[in-house]
Amino acid sequence: GRDESGVEEGDDDEVEDNETWRISGVDTRVQDILMLLRGVVANQPNRSLRIRRQRVQDDPDELEDDEADGGEMPIEDNEEQGYPGNEGMIAYLKRRGAIETASVEQAFRVCPRSVFLPEHHRTSAYSFYPIRLPEYEFNVSAPEVYASALENLDIQPGNRFLDVGCGCGHLTALGAVLVGKNGFVVGMDIKEDILDLSRRNIDAMSQMSQTFTESAATIKLINCNVFLFEVEECLSQPDLETQAETVVDLRFDRIHCGATCPRERLTELVDLLRPGGILVTPSADVMLAITKHSDESTSTREVAHVRYGELVIPLDKEIFRTRYRRQQAKRSTLRRLTSLHDASLSASLYLNSRESDISFFCSSEGTRELVVGHKSVLEGCSGYIRDAIKCDPTLSSIEIPSEFSKSVFLELLRYLYTTNANIHQGNCVEALAIGKFFDVEPAYYRLCERVLQSNLTVQNAVETLSISARYGCQELKSCVSVFILDRWGEIRRTMSSTQLTPNLMVDLIDNVMERNKALLSFLD
Structure with a gap:
């Protein structure tokens, strides 16, 4: 907004044009009036009247000393212009209340x-x-x-x-x-x-x-x-x-x-x-x-x-347009989520056999591969592992379901130890699935969702909407719905008749209704 600031209505007190005043010897109220007059005179350069303060000590270094603030901040006292300096201004403001x-x-x-x-x-x-x-x-x-x-x-x-x-x-x-x-x-x-x-x-x-x-x-x-x-x-x-x-x-x-x-x-x-x-x-x-x-x-x-x-x-229409666009932008943006896990102590233990007390077995093409882990780290990051240990405190191994590859499990494990993972377009859907299986924190899913959103196209939009619905990614589903509705004509021409299931249709209709609610709320 404009920031033309104002001034409190000043006092109606008047003072005679006297000769030089000795500030230290007059009433506090008179000091305030004189300080106010200094400001008036200084803003009227054509007037010859100059109200000056007589210095108590005729010390040429006094002004220089006054201009220092503890030797740190140079303060312009402006005393030759008839102003009191920063400390004098503060004293005046205190006297005025x-x-x-x-x-x-x-x-x-x-x-x-x-x-x-x-x-x-x-x-x-x-x-x-x-x-x-x-x-x-x-x-x-x-x-x-x-x-x-x-x-x-x-x-x-x-x-x-x-x-x-x-x-x-x-x-x-x-x-x-x-x-x-x-x-x-x-x-x-x-x-x-x-x-x-x-x-x-x-x-x-x-x-x-x-x-x-x-x-x-x-x-x-x-x-x-x-x-x-x-x-x-x-x-x-x-x-x-x-x-x-x-x-x-x-x-x-x-x-x-x-x-x-x-x-x-x-x-x-x-x-x-x-x-x-x-x-x-x-x-x-x-x-x-x-x-x-x-x-x-x-x-x-x-x-x-x-x-x-x-x-x-x-204008009202500018406010309406801005707020509506902002709301739609929010619906098409994934919030950033941070991990609740402090990885400063656990990062060095990732795939480290030192103090390992639990093993994971990954099956692939008839072979079983072992991956070491640490209960103290993992039970705080995974609901699945926490419940398993609660049921059997002596638990020493867990079999990883065969539908999950070792590489994706290792990335999940990397995240649980370090809060970082190499999630990309080729593994993000499987990464979502294994995250749901092990019941990990929302920030992990957000890594996967961001990959899906960043690779969103007209050709894969309906499939991505289906993925977001399957794994309960509500914010991603909202983002993809907005994307589809904004490009509906183009997407409709490229998708097959079986891609848009009744449930996905309902999701899109819900999004349309949310848009209408937004419009009505702004009109109200």
Whole structure:
């Protein structure tokens, strides 16, 4: 969405144009007014008025000392422009009540605002107002707005955090510090040039600050409209690996939106939250904090009056088309599955007679060949072997059915010891069959299914559908059904009348019905 960030409506306090003020000797409230005026003056270069802070010590090295953050992060204090520097800005935000917690204070200290601005804007990095970046057509929000948003988000270590309209990347980086190394952060924008800016700034932050590198979560930046977004899109393939029986909630614990969301669209953002999650977003002229409870109900409170640019809302037909295509793509894609078995200890025992306590006999052309195994490894990987040992704890040998070749049994055994196997088009069907016989984990079947899917053609599609039905490969059956329906005219001309059995016809009809349900759900 657009990420033109806004600013909280400022105070109406006025102050006279006095001569030079000695900040250390005036009331805290007056300090705040003077700091605000510095920002106003600096953004009006044609005015001659300059409010300057008189230094307590006339030390030429003082500014250089102020610009260091523990000798690690160079911070531009911009004091000759009348700004207080990063530490002064933090002190101001604390006095204003915008920063309330030590964690948010530390995040601002680790991630100075100046790092996230183009070089020609850094002289005004520590003003208290939004900074317009005309070359990117958006505003960098006022520091007080960011601080208030972070405090209301209440980001915790390990949270999954989404920043919609990430802009320059400052709030995204602040969130990454707050969630820590065990957290997960996604920055989103619809313009690639803005994402490039954010990416450069975050890279610069990583190179300049060891503290940031050691404490912040890895940030993933994606080019997407939030109303066309699904959480799987922010994850790489290894991140998506899961066991079939495992249900993982990939939604976010905290979401910040940097542009105004219409009230009627808030539900779509809330849907991206896990139970217990918090969304902070402007809507109309109010910043809202929305909490999702364990029963999926929500409560909303108003945080502040704000002015933001509006989110870009796709046309309904674009949303419909995107979601429908995405659903069909899911139906034609096999999920990645990872093994539950830790092969780090067992891999070295594969075909190793050391400590072997069970033998397998493979019969082939009148000969019986022996293969060694280890009960401690195999009973945890095979339901068949586990049940056999339970029935007879003294079991020392198992006869492999003659319909299974030794080579395929060895590949199954290799997988049980190492979680890897050489499955190819020539042996994948037999590999499926022996896997079903020995009752092994779903990740093994997925190796076979992927081979079948990758070799799917118009000529073998119906046969592959039959194989998937025979061995109970539900996801593969769905993928093949989509393939056949998308190419029905061509496939119908190539198949024989006996290939498509009544049961397979029912599977295809079920798939058509699922498509119709999807269309109706999107129309609703």
